[in-house]
Amino acid sequence: MILGSFAEGHWHTPVNGRDVLDAVTGDVIAQISSEGLNFEAMMHYARNVGGPALRKMTFHQRALMIKELAIKLNEYKAEFYELSYASGCTKADTWIDVDGGFGTLFTYSSKARIELPDEPFYTEGNTEQLSRNGTFLGQHVMVPLRGVAVHINAFNFPVWGMLEKLAPTLIAGVPLIVKPASGTAYLTERVVRRMTESGILPDGAVQLVCGSVGDMFDHLTCQDSVAFTGSATTGMMLSQHPAVTKNAVRFISEQDSLNSSILGPDATPEAPEFDLFVKEVVNEMTTKAGQKCTAIRRAIVPKDLVEPVSEALKARLADVKIGNPRLKDVRMGALANMGQRREVYDRINEMAEENEILCGGTGAFDLVDADYAKGAFAAPTVMYCDKPFEKLKAHNIEAFGPVSTIMPYDTVDDAITLANMGEGSLVASLFTHDNNVARDVVMGAGAYHGRLAIINRDSAEESTGHGSPMPHLKHGGPGRAGGGEEMGGIRGVMHYMQRVAVQGSPDIITAVTNRWTKGSSEAVDTVHPFRKNFDEVELGTTLHTKARTVSMEDIEHFANYTGDTFYAHMDEEAAAANPFFGRRVAHGYLLLSFAAGLFVDPAPGPVLANYGLNDLQFMQPVYPGDTIKVRLVCKSKKGRPGQIYGEVRWDVTITNQDDDVCANYELLTLNARAE
Numbered sequence: 313m314i315l316g317s318f319a320e321g322h323w324h325t326p327v328n329g330r331d332v333l334d335a336v337t338g339d340v341i342a343q344i345s346s347e348g349l350n351f352e353a354m355m356h357y358a359r360n361v362g363g364p365a366l367r368k369m370t371f372h373q374r375a376l377m378i379k380e381l382a383i384k385l386n387e388y389k390a391e392f393y394e395l396s397y398a399s400g401c402t403k404a405d406t407w408i409d410v411d412g413g414f415g416t417l418f419t420y421s422s423k424a425r426i427e428l429p430d431e432p433f434y435t436e437g438n439t440e441q442l443s444r445n446g447t448f449l450g451q452h453v454m455v456p457l458r459g460v461a462v463h464i465n466a467f468n469f470p471v472w473g474m475l476e477k478l479a480p481t482l483i484a485g486v487p488l489i490v491k492p493a494s495g496t497a498y499l500t501e502r503v504v505r506r507m508t509e510s511g512i513l514p515d516g517a518v519q520l521v522c523g524s525v526g527d528m529f530d531h532l533t534c535q536d537s538v539a540f541t542g543s544a545t546t547g548m549m550l551s552q553h554p555a556v557t558k559n560a561v562r563f564i565s566e567q568d569s570l571n572s573s574i575l576g577p578d579a580t581p582e583a584p585e586f587d588l589f590v591k592e593v594v595n596e597m598t599t600k601a602g603q604k605c606t607a608i609r610r611a612i613v614p615k616d617l618v619e620p621v622s623e624a625l626k627a628r629l630a631d632v633k634i635g636n637p638r639l640k641d642v643r644m645g646a647l648a649n650m651g652q653r654r655e656v657y658d659r660i661n662e663m664a665e666e667n668e669i670l671c672g673g674t675g676a677f678d679l680v681d682a683d684y685a686k687g688a689f690a691a692p693t694v695m696y697c698d699k700p701f702e703k704l705k706a707h708n709i710e711a712f713g714p715v716s717t718i719m720p721y722d723t724v725d726d727a728i729t730l731a732n733m734g735e736g737s738l739v740a741s742l743f744t745h746d747n748n749v750a751r752d753v754v755m756g757a758g759a760y761h762g763r764l765a766i767i768n769r770d771s772a773e774e775s776t777g778h779g780s781p782m783p784h785l786k787h788g789g790p791g792r793a794g795g796g797e798e799m800g801g802i803r804g805v806m807h808y809m810q811r812v813a814v815q816g817s818p819d820i821i822t823a824v825t826n827r828w829t830k831g832s833s834e835a836v837d838t839v840h841p842f843r844k845n846f847d848e849v850e851l852g853t854t855l856h857t858k859a860r861t862v863s864m865e866d867i868e869h870f871a872n873y874t875g876d877t878f879y880a881h882m883d884e885e886a887a888a889a890n891p892f893f894g895r896r897v898a899h900g901y902l903l904l905s906f907a908a909g910l911f912v913d914p915a916p917g918p919v920l921a922n923y924g925l926n927d928l929q930f931m932q933p934v935y936p937g938d939t940i941k942v943r944l945v946c947k948s949k950k951g952r953p954g955q956i957y958g959e960v961r962w963d964v965t966i967t968n969q970d971d972d973v974c975a976n977y978e979l980l981t982l983n984a985r986a987e
């Protein structure tokens with residue numbers, strides 16, 4: 313099979329290429345080369361065909377597209393699983409890569425539809441008043457970058473690795489070119505083939521390079537971005553490319569990470585956390601044969617628990633069946649290829665210069681239905697570093713396979729220091745049932761880790777574990793881990809957008825954001841706003857109500873009727889001593905009720921329900937004898953085609969006889985759409 317690349321709307325297949333081998337049998341499974349591709353033209357195509365098509369769509373349309381894609385790809389799962397076995401993965405490993413990848417698409421799709429507007433851009437935060445009279449305002453708006461996102465991925469997650477970046481990029485409205493690692497590109501290529509056949513994505517939204525990226529980096533512009541996953545050496549080389557530095561190209565890097573897990577001082581062998589810790593270390597060593605960027609490389613345990621932890625790990629690992637990943641009872645498969653095994657063995661040998669090998673190592677061993685000479689199998693290897701403050705190799709060398717090093721600690725502070733000696737990691741976990749230890753570790757280690765997973769008996773059953781990056785949370789870490797941030801829910805989408813600070817008058821800000829801004833023009837009409845259906849109400853549609861005087865009788869009646877006889881409303885003397893009031897005041901809830909009484913139009917009509925109230929603030933007390941009135945302005949509208957109603961948000965301001973603002977809030981109504 314010669315792997316193709318998808319470029320400028322077509323599949324391009326090279327005449328021949330470099331052999332890619334099956335990780336288990338050593339047979340040639342594919343050939344790969346990007347020879348003949350015009351990388352500059354591919355980038356143009358993305359910018360000029362894919363970008364405009366995506367930018368025409370709203371966040372919701374892009375999110376629905378991603379969901380449709382996930383549903384479609386799911387139909388080909390069996391085919392993807394079959395190819396994944398060739399990379400040495402078991403069924404469980406593949407589930408993480410394939411199903412995990414589709415799950416990421418679903419999560420992103422749903423988050424985008426809940427958290428982002430049905431618009432092609434995003435209005436971030438509140439308006440900033442930049443002038444005394446409010447005629448000049450500032451508002452941050454996020455718009456899609458107009459370039460192409462180049463994704464360079466590692467070999468260990470050929471599907472999830474692609475999709476975790478693809479989802480936020482496409483939702484942002486940015487086209488991408490994905491370049492999978494050559495060793496497992498055959499699986500990525502198949503997924504992209506199914507994607508392109510589906511016709512779900514607009515032309516130019518996704519292109520694929522199998523093989524090297526040629527001169528692509530020379531053509532990067534300030535609107536492009538690069539998201540790299542792989543080794544620190546490659547990451548550094550690419551981030552220093554002249555076009556990247558000259559054009560300040562956004563470059564995020566996810567790279568080597570010496571992740572750690574701390575066994576809390578309270579987690580003695582009798583405590584549930586002890587077993588949970590041992591299970592997790594074994595799980596992280598054997599899942600994907602330890603080729604997970606998040607795997608636990610350093611197991612940091614209280615000094616007096618080194619012995620029981622070592623014994624428990626050895627015993628569990630001895631039970632792990634290793635061999636042909638297609639077999640049901642095989643728990644651990646092979647590394648991705650022989651090159652990786654050589655690499656892992658070199659790292660083990662280097663680390664063994666100062667650490668003791670407790671089990672495993674670099675020799676041949678028995679396999680289930682597989683040949684050690686042909687397949688890239690490596691034994692789970694546990695090492696022991698007796699002086700982790702002096703012997704530093706385990707903190708610096710990443711053996712990207714089933715390898716973990718136990719290191720002892722005396723105090724929690726020491727454990728934190730050891731965890732931080734990885735100089736920045738994707739994730740650290742802590743197994744404790746002691747809340748104080750948890751807080752100390754978060755405060756002491758948080759700055760060095762992208763994620764801290766604290767697991768104990770209360771959360772274990774539902775915990776997603778040490779090693780699983782979740783689409784809702786950022787995946788990335790500082791320092792050695794590359795300083796990158798992928799995913800993280802909507803913040804992952806924003807990475808592919810430009811934040812622009814828009815400055816102008818209230819009317820300008822309203823027009824740009826499609827959200828009524830205080831100070832903008834009001835559209836007062838003879839027709840009451842509540843007589844207008846969703847489609848008739850416009851941004852700025854305003855009602856100024858008549859006034860109403862609040863009497864002492866009203867306050868007492870409200871107090872007795874509701875039971876809210878708080879002293880500030882009922883006790884003149886006590887209210888006089890209150891620093892905010894000085895005398896009896898009206899209930900805030902009375903004001904809200906009176907406001908509704910002033911602005912509501914009672915007859916049945918297009919307003920179906922009042923379903924929320926946001927950002928309520930009482931700014932000024934209302935005293936008996938004060939006269940209030942209300943201004944109601946349509947602030948924003950959200951409606952989906954096909955629905956019989958839409959959501960209208962209203963800005964509500966209650967003022968007194970001196971025009972002081974007494975209360976302000978956002979009111980949400982559901983309004984019927986035009987027939």
Ligand code: NAP
Pocket residue numbers: 464465466467468491492493494495523524525541542543544545546547550565566567568569604605710712738793
């Ligand atoms: P790698 O050798 O650095 O390769 C990573 C990617 O970079 C591959 O797609 C590779 O393509 C490409 N690449 C290599 N040289 C390039 C160049 N000159 N120009 C453009 N692209 C180039 O890393 P790997 O061996 O695949 O992955 C293992 C490493 O990745 C481990 O160290 C692991 O820690 C790290 N990793 C980190 C994460 C994370 O999220 N932090 C996730 C997974 C893996 P070719 O395959 O075609 O050379």
